[in-house]
Amino acid sequence: MKSAVGILSASCQVPKAKCSVEDLFREEGANYSPEIAARLGIKQVHLQKGAVNETASNMAVAAGREALERAKVDPQTVKVVVEYSIMPQEYLVPVWNMSNKVQAEVGAAKSFVVGFSGGGSSNFMVALTSAAAMLSENEELKTALLVTGDTTIPGNRVLNPEDPVTVLGDGASAVVLQRGAPGSVVIDTQLWSNGANHDVCYIPGGSLAHPDNIDLYRMQLDKARYDSSLKPETLRRISDELLTRAGLSLSDVACVLCSNISAQDEAELQKNFENKVSQVCATNRELHGHLQGSDFPLNYLSLVESGKVKQNDYILAVSHGMGATAATTLLRY
Amino acid sequence: MNANVGILEANYYLPATKKSLSQIFEDEEKPAEIFNANVDFEKDIGIDALHLAKNETATDLCVKAAKITMAKSGIDPNEIDLIIDFTSIPEDYVAPTWSAAGQVQKAIGASRAFTTAINTGGCASYQTTLKVACSLMSAHDRYHTALLVAGDKAPDLNHNYFPITVVSDGGSAVLLRKNMDTRRILGVEVATVGRLHDMWVIPGIHNRKAEDIGGRYPRWLHVCGDIQRFNKELIPINLFMFRKVMLGVLKQVGKKMQDVDYFVYPTFSLWDQNAFLKAFGLPREKVSTENMHHGHLQETDMVVGYVDALAGGKIKDGDLIMLVTNGAGFSWGASLVQH
Numbered sequence: 001m002k003s004a005v006g007i008l009s010a011s012c013q014v015p016k017a018k019c020s021v022e023d024l025f026r027e028e029g030a031n032y033s034p035e036i037a038a039r040l041g042i043k044q045v046h047l048q049k050g051a052v053n054e055t056a057s058n059m060a061v062a063a064g065r066e067a068l069e070r071a072k073v074d075p076q077t078v079k080v081v082v083e084y085s086i087m088p089q090e091y092l093v094p095v096w097n098m099s100n101k102v103q104a105e106v107g108a109a110k111s112f113v114v115g116f117s118g119g120g121s122s123n124f125m126v127a128l129t130s131a132a133a134m135l136s137e138n139e140e141l142k143t144a145l146l147v148t149g150d151t152t153i154p155g156n157r158v159l160n161p162e163d164p165v166t167v168l169g170d171g172a173s174a175v176v177l178q179r180g181a182p183g184s185v186v187i188d189t190q191l192w193s194n195g196a197n198h199d200v201c202y203i204p205g206g207s208l209a210h211p212d213n214i215d216l217y218r219m220q221l222d223k224a225r226y227d228s229s230l231k232p233e234t235l236r237r238i239s240d241e242l243l244t245r246a247g248l249s250l251s252d253v254a255c256v257l258c259s260n261i262s263a264q265d266e267a268e269l270q271k272n273f274e275n276k277v278s279q280v281c282a283t284n285r286e287l288h289g290h291l292q293g294s295d296f297p298l299n300y301l302s303l304v305e306s307g308k309v310k311q312n313d314y315i316l317a318v319s320h321g322m323g324a325t326a327a328t329t330l331l332r333y
Numbered sequence: 334m335n336a337n338v339g340i341l342e343a344n345y346y347l348p349a350t351k352k353s354l355s356q357i358f359e360d361e362e363k364p365a366e367i368f369n370a371n372v373d374f375e376k377d378i379g380i381d382a383l384h385l386a387k388n389e390t391a392t393d394l395c396v397k398a399a400k401i402t403m404a405k406s407g408i409d410p411n412e413i414d415l416i417i418d419f420t421s422i423p424e425d426y427v428a429p430t431w432s433a434a435g436q437v438q439k440a441i442g443a444s445r446a447f448t449t450a451i452n453t454g455g456c457a458s459y460q461t462t463l464k465v466a467c468s469l470m471s472a473h474d475r476y477h478t479a480l481l482v483a484g485d486k487a488p489d490l491n492h493n494y495f496p497i498t499v500v501s502d503g504g505s506a507v508l509l510r511k512n513m514d515t516r517r518i519l520g521v522e523v524a525t526v527g528r529l530h531d532m533w534v535i536p537g538i539h540n541r542k543a544e545d546i547g548g549r550y551p552r553w554l555h556v557c558g559d560i561q562r563f564n565k566e567l568i569p570i571n572l573f574m575f576r577k578v579m580l581g582v583l584k585q586v587g588k589k590m591q592d593v594d595y596f597v598y599p600t601f602s603l604w605d606q607n608a609f610l611k612a613f614g615l616p617r618e619k620v621s622t623e624n625m626h627h628g629h630l631q632e633t634d635m636v637v638g639y640v641d642a643l644a645g646g647k648i649k650d651g652d653l654i655m656l657v658t659n660g661a662g663f664s665w666g667a668s669l670v671q672h
Contacts, residue, residue, distance in 0.1 A: 086430055091536060092535035092554075093452050100662045112525040116450065117429035132472070136472050137471040191447040193434075196435075198433075198439065211488060325448070
C-alpha cells in the first residue's frame, strides 16, 4: 500500500433488552444441557424487541455517530461509508443497503457508499481491507466510516438447534479509518475462500429460489460440512502467510482477536494460535453471544479499554465465515 | 489509484427467450401512479422486447457470462485472485448472508480466488465495484487478476420498473488485470445521495402483507418505487449528479469533457438517453444508444454498452471512454477507460 491507514475510533451498540441463553433455547424449542452450555460459552444475548430506535440500521446510525464523535471527525470529511452486515436488512439487499441511510443520517454528505455480502463473519475484514486500499490508493479519499447493524430473525437465534453452533445476538458497530492515522495501522489482510461451500450456511427462503416459503426464511447450517470446511488450521495457515509477508511470526504478535462464536471454537483457535487469543473475546462472547460482523469492533474496543495492549504491539484478528471464507488482519497498535 | 489496471476481457450472456414488451405490459400489474414526464411510458420507452431467463437461475447467468469471458481471454481460472459479484437485485438466496461469488468460484474452478460481493449502488454497482477492485489491485502485489460478475433475474411478473425502465434478465463478466498498457482504467468516481435510500426498495418476505400471500404477484420480491418522491426528489437532481461524477472523474485524471471519445450510458429508456444527450451536448453517435433491443440490464448495461461498442467498431485504439450510470440507493458513477 502507498500510505499507511489506521483505525481512529470504534463504537458498538446493543439493544437494551437481554435474554438468557437458557430462556432463548426454551423460546426456540431447542434442547439446553450443561454440555451445550459449556460448548457454547454464551450466557446471554441482547435482542431487539421491537424498539424503533433499535432496528439494525438505527443502531448502525447510532454507532456511526458515536465513532465519528470519538474520532473527532467531521462527518462532512468522510469520503466513503463501507457496510459489512451479514443478516437480512429492513429491505432486500442488494437493492437496498443500510449504508445509504447511515450516510444520510450521520451527515456524511460528501461520501459514497459500498456494502459487502457473502462473507459472514469475515465480512468485516473484507470491508476493512477494501476501505484501507481505497484510502491508500486514492488521493481524494482520506477518511472512511465502516458500519454495520445485524438483527437476527426471531426464532432463528440458536444456529442449528439440533446441534448448536452459536447463539446470535443483535448489535451494531462502526469504525473510523483514516489515511495517516497515528495508531492501529492496518498492516495487511489475508483472505481465503472455498466456493464449494457457498451453501454451508445461508437463508434459502424469501429469495428467488424459494420466493414464498417463510418456513425457509431462516439461517440454515449444514453442520457436517461446516465442521469439515472451516478449520482453525486454515486460519493459522493464512495467518502465517500474512505474518511472513510482513516479516513477522506469531511470536511477534501480542494477542489474537477472534469471532465470538463459541467456547469450543475459541478453544480450537487457542490451540492453533499458541494461547494468544485475548481474554476479552471470551468475556464478550459470554455477555453478547455472536454479534457477527460486530465481534471484531467489540473485542477491539474491549482490548483497548483493558489497557493490555501497548503502542506498536501487533494484534492479529482472525475470523471464518460463510462463503466459505476465512480472513486474518494484522494491526500495529 | 494506478497500477495500470485494465480491462483484459469483458462479455455478457443473455437468455435466448424473448418476450415482447406489449406482452409484458399485458401480463404485469398496471402502475397506478402518474409519471411527471411528458412521455407515454409504454409507447416511448424505445424497447421492444426483453430477455427472460426461464429455468436458468441468476447464478447460472453469472456463470455463463464468466465462462464466455474466461474463454475469450484464454486465461487459466487459477490465475484469478479475486471474484467480486456486483449483482444489483436479489439473487438465488438471501443477501447479504449469501452471494453468488462462491458458486461462481466453484463453477469456473478459480480455486485460488477470494470471493466477495458488492451490494450497493444499484445499476451503479459496476462503478463501485471497479473502485474497490482497482484499489485492492493497486494496493496489493498479490492481486493481479480480478473477475467481476453479475447475474440478474427479475422475479416473474416484475420486469416493469415503472417509471424508470423495463428490465431484461442477463449476466455479465469483466476480467481486470494489472500492468495493462491498453484499456486502462484511469479513474472512477462515485457519489451517493443516501437520503433517497427508501425511495426504491424490495420489501422482502419478512415485510410481506397477508393479502399478498397466494396471490398472483409475490409483491415482497417486487420493486416498489415511491413515484411522488421520484418525481420531486430524484428527477430534479439526476443530471446534476451525473455532471458531478463525470467532472469528478475527469478532474481525477486531468482530462476534459472534450477529451472523451465515447460514452457508455444505460438503456433505461429513449427519453432518458435523449435527456442525457441534450444535457451534455453530445451527438448520438458518441453515446451507446444502440443497445435498446436488449432491454435494460441493470448494472450489466455498462458491460453490454462497452462490449457492443467494441464489437461495432465504435471504440478505436487510443480512444478515451467514459462509462457512466446511476442506480438505487441512490448512487451515480463514472469511470474512464483509456484504449
